[in-house]
Amino acid sequence: MHMVVLTKGVPDFREGQVSFDEDGHLERGKTPTVMNPNDRFALEAALQTRVRHGGRVSVMSMGPPGYKEVLREAMETVYADDLHLVSDREMAAADTWATAITLSAGIETLGEPDVVFAGFKTADGETGHTGPQTNWCLDMSLVTHVISLDIDEEAGTLRAKRLVEGDIEEIETVETELPAFVVADPEFEPSYRTAGERLTLKDLREETRARAENYEEHLTVRDHADINVDPDYIGLDGSPTIVSSVDPIPKAPAEREATMVDPDDAGAMQDVLTAMQSAVGDGDGGDAAAAGGD
């Protein structure tokens, strides 16, 4: 079984990393690049498959040379065998369609994988298009929003549960034949059912620890010529969309006069408490109907 997992580096937007300048613009200063958090679920899905069926896991990313670190992080998560970075100035500023064309060409240089895994949405604004579009080029069976996964290697089939949303939420069970392209949902849960599987997982972890220390030995970097794509179809040149402007979201005007409260001032805190208690009212029934506005 050969699996390929796609991942991406994104700025770390967790609290503490985020601040604003005087004009309300987001300051991205010193924000480290981390692996896209939603890619973790794709990696988990690949790892589960690897534990159950064995085989080889390749991880691929498109981005600047600095993304090597992201690939190392991915290797540690998925216990990958080999890492692949598609990197070239010609690829800079690609939108999802240009990225998909690049990644599909990259994947094709690795042969014909049985399953390709991708995450859903990245934290830096890319939007869940890259996985499906990459597969549109590869033309494998596409299954998206996957929350659980079972592969029958002998029969060459894949069964998955996927999440459907809209006015109602549904869970669908779908079946298809390999090769398949799986987009994992953030709700994906890997499962290791037998002691044997859990043991394999542990062994893999040990094995990867050593490999990740010398991860660059397992890393191949390719440019556009290596993956044989036309520069016109990648990067900025191949991107239908451009960002025309970025505006801070307008600040809300003041409407209430807040009473400032020092949490160490017991009297003031008692006032807040009283206000909270009386807001809810003491058994007077009140009209919660005011809340039905939506």
Added chain:
Amino acid sequence: MTDFDPGDYEISELGPAIKDIDDLGELEEILQAEHRGQNRAPAVALIESRIEKFSEDDEEPADADELDLASMSTAEIGNILQNVEEVSELESLLEREEAGENRDPVTRLISNRIDSVKGSDEEDTEVEVDDRPPEERHPDLDHPTRDKRHVRSLHGGTYRDMWVYCETQAGELVDVSKEMLGKARELMDAYNDDYGVSEQGSEASETESRADDERVVAVLIGSDVSKHVEDVIACGADVVVVREDARLERFQHKPYTEIFCDMARAGATHQNFEVEGGRDESWRDYDKPRYVLFPATNNGRDLSALVQAELDSGLASDCSGLYITEEVISNPVKTGVAGEKKEFQRVLHMKRPDFSGFEYSTILCIDNPTREFHPQGASVIPGSFDLPEPDTEREGLVVEHDAPLDDDWFRVTVTDFDRLDEGIDLTGHEVIVAVGRGIGDDPTKGIELALDLADQFEDADVGVTRGIVTGSFNFDGHVEQYTHEDRQIGETGQVVAPKLYVAAGISGAVQHKVGMDESDTIVAVNTDPDARIGDFSDYFIEGDLFEVLPRLTSALKEGRFEAAVASDGGRAASTPPAGTPDAGAGAAADERGESR
């Protein structure tokens, strides 16, 4: 004195309307006019931000080498780049950006500027579009891209109409389908006013539709969807293209994409910039739609990506604002000529709240000189636009699609499906405890503390901001369910108005405000006394939520505050014992199910 009256514009139209006004004095007048008139808060904020922007523009050009790119937003960098003329400086900026933040929009901006500066230096040398085929330009490659079946490029095509994919679920039209139709109607009515009359050369009457008007075309695909035809026409469609087949009962990526694209191209094939074949359909005479809209639901978003890939075009996802206007572009990839600006007409401007939740990006899908990116596509966040008032008098054309379906499209089969319980409804509760990014130091703990506080009330539940839903926080399994979109409060989430709203660690972005500012009593907890949440709170406890929430919780248990404070040293003492399931009452506890 300006004759611009902001009162003439809806909020959503005001942004584009004032975007070309660059006179500070005039903007100030408009601001005053808004104050005198409707004094709408978002309008005021919009005009003020415009004024702020121009006040900044007057600043001295910066020295490129001293710029701290990392601390600047994309917009700021864009403004400053206009004053940098040296290619070497720009290239060093590009390298620094790539080594640092490596933001796509920024690298694009700098690359564009380099091209534009280079272009104006080179003048008479090669500024024309190089329209040799890629094989000649890049002899080192054996050019698979061009032959690839997936690049279905077109040049010199004709494009008309706005197509709307109307998603159905469990036999019903999803609300966002109607919302999109309403918006599409509004956009195309304005479009026909702006562009239709001049093309025809004569004024048409207001009520009669003109022969060359571009239309709203609704697409219905499924096993039993023709029953919605009247509905979609009443919501604004001029034409409905319907495909029914028993095999299409559930959404499937491949057949739905193939069918939509076959409808859009009327059966033609586009390859190597040429049109081949196609059906003669009397109701239309164009190669591809001009615009397409999809719902930003799981399936709608997937379909939008696949359709636009197949049609060789681009899209913006999860949009909350749309408008059509011209745009001047200087990007040489788009203009074909370095250093020259070109005005693109009829551009769909797709506005989306950014990943961070702090900024809006406006995305455009623009033709390259030799490869035309149409249709311009967007997916729309449910609830962004109003449900239209159905007009049952409206008439429309129904077109049945019956091209053959290929068995190979049905490689993925749906064997079973279950409807999940209704989503979380936060709107009926007396108390909502909401948390934002302020829980970042210990996100799991933050949610636990909010749950503990909510447990002190009979009818309370926990909500989160968009920052939590889209952020990259790592939550432990037992609280993770509280951090999803179904508990998001704000513009793109739920709008609540409880008797008591506790906002902990929430800075107070305007999108959050619209989701909660009708609450009776609002208590904010925040370490930053300047956080905007203070502007719409009744009480602002200036402190760390990890300390303040436990104090409030124990004070509510005791019934009064003094006792709780006396026994409390701060964070450590207020930590509830780990692993103890909350024995809370009310709806909050019920919905928690098997947590931990």
